[in-house]
Amino acid sequence: MPHVPQMSRPADVSDIDLSDLAFWERPLKERHKAFARLRRYDPLFFAEADMGPVPIGPGYHALVRHADVVEASRTPLVFTSEPSAISIPDMPREFSEFFGSMINLDDPRHARMRRIVSRGFTPRMLAKLDADIQRVAARIIDDLLDTGPCDFVPAVSARLPLTIICEMMGIPEEQHRRVFDNSSIVLAGSDPDYLGNDPETAVHRLLAAGGELAALLTELAAERRRAPRQDLTSALVSADIDGDALTDQEIGSFFILLAVAGNETTRNAISHALALLTRFPDQRDTWWSDFEAHAATAVEEIVRYASPITWMRRTLSRDHEMNGTHYRAGDKVLLMYASANRDSAVFTDPDRFDVTRSPNPHVGFGGPGPHFCLGAHLARREITVMLREMHRRVPTIRATSEPQRLLSNFVNGIKSLPCDF
Template sequence: MAQSPSAGTLPDISGIDLSDNEFWKLPLEDRHAAFARLRSHPPQFYAEPDMGPLPPGPGYHALVTHADVAEASREPGAFASEPSAVSIPDMPADFAEYFGSMINLDDPRHARLRRIVSRGFTPRMLARLQEDVQRHAARIVDDLLATGPCDFVSQVAARLPLVVICEMMGIPEDRHREVLESSNVVLAGNDPEYLGSDPGTAMARLLEAGESLSRLLAELAAQRRAEPTSDLTSALVNANVDGEALTDQELGSFFTLLAVAGNETTRNAISHGLRLITEHPEQRGLWWSDFEAHAPGAVEEIVRHASPVVWMRRTLTRDYELNGHRLSAGDKALLFYASANRDAAVFDDPDAFDITRKPNPHLGFGGPGPHFCLGAHLARREVTVMFRELHRRVPGIRAAARPKRLASSFVNGIKSLPCTF
């Protein structure tokens, strides 16, 4: 493993501002080079980005090493998810109604919600989904072969997680497009294609997207209370765990989380996967030579290398010494998974894409602790099944141009990626 430089040889980090939107427009290799320099320093403190109508906050510490991110994840009592894990500024009350899901909560409320909704992600439930995931992947490839070279994101990567999540919840097919468009807005970051260029308009569109998803689930929940079925919505609205059930607000915010996290992040993992095997044909050749043997390692390496979720926020509940650095109660901290996953103190040749990497203790599904991604097993299964179907039926598929990237600091998103085969 690489050794940290001595104090007298620390690389220059002047000019690196993680709160500057221009930083997130840089090429990926430039961003990763900047994070490599930051990892040699103590956690840096940044002013908060300009969020238009929201008042500026006090700023935040950027945690960029694997050790710092992992420790903060393991200490939820000190690094709290409340009042927000997904927004640098504190969210206004009307936003919290729609986006205040369990990802933004701490125990005991987080544990209560996770206990209820986890019944939809048991091994038995996931095993039942296997046949559905395979069926949908096969249909997507049928359409791909009929269409020919196209945009891989819209025609392949975005479709599988969307239909799987919607069918899990029992969302009618004629409402799937609404879910996709709303989730695109929720995770749009600073991208004017989805939010417009005016900050006030952007906030309004975010609120409208949250309202749309919550309203959709409220309608469906009412139907399932009257006539239960076998879908996840029925299980959740009729759940009673230790005398507790989800309220309508909790159900709506959970669906927003599921639609956004389960749809957008998995689609980006699949999109980055095609980009990576195109840019690294020797790794594609190795994977394709024995798909099943290499699939688990390939999926983990795609998630590590791409890091679809770039960061999550925590707020210090008390003074804390983090690997020799003092943080104060009330401070905000951003856990940069994208940087932790390239830490040379943990990963040999961290910028390389290596599907045989072992061990691979990446934090692409979040760090250790109570907020580790509930849908990690489902995401792994979807990525595996999609690439298995492509390997079997379209083995020569590759990216035909550079991806069009999402302008966001929060999600390493790909909006479009032309493919050919």
């Protein structure tokens, strides 16, 4: 039975409730000020929100300091990913594994699956994608120049990662929209534009979207067993490492993970990039003055500053002390990447967007350890190529209004961002 700490928050942070959806409706600047206040104290405990049909859990500790997030990430035998890394409530195991794939697994099951699927993300495989990424990015800017001022998200930032992932898997172009629509629902958080206002409707839409993605890959996997091609689906269905192969359920579940994590994270990073370069024209001038010289540090700074994934959950496997705080077996903790990436103990002037920042030990792709993002290198390549193409062909592009943000405590998403050039 998880331990439920009896804690009262200090008076100057008593107005902060990370389980209240109203907190996540506040402007980003206000949220980061709140995180800065929370970092002054040891990890604080928060009650879980009432989510309708889901039983209310015992609550969680919010790890808001960089040191705590990194240490917990490096200690996976204690801070485990099972039963779930992507939901605060304890969902049914089948639900967690269906929607989270290996993110919600610990070793040895996590290591087995990562070993099989990682063959699609080796440096050699990613190098082969360079020409594809460049081709798709160039086509997107061609269309942008033909279209003129528009909503940057569907016209630019959403298209590149969606197209690359679908091409990697061998999904026909006529199915790309199906992947986009359903992956958007899976990572919709609490946004009524995607899930409606009724909890039962939201659950139904979420399950239906996941089922659509899994069904698509189940059909494709069956085709590739009959007639393999040079794509990741063929590699997954034929994978045999020491007699180990993926089941159809595992392939479908992995595709849900790939579609949402590999698509949404990069999409939002590119969207945030335009918003940030508009908001901080001095940083745009610095980067644009010598794109290649600043590209590597600029991309890392975009990921740090935006933190597209706000948190991941871990569960204590045993009693443990970390950085002076005692935890008990069964306690839940949230690794607050968005807060850790603004920790002044690690980052000088952390609220400044600085495209030349170095070093930059952000945790925007997760902390160090076995769950560091498998697609981090691919995401960096996609962001770099898309921004390079923008710099080369539409250097004056800018956002013309504030982003319309996704209502979510999990994804720092942008739904809409009008642009002009």
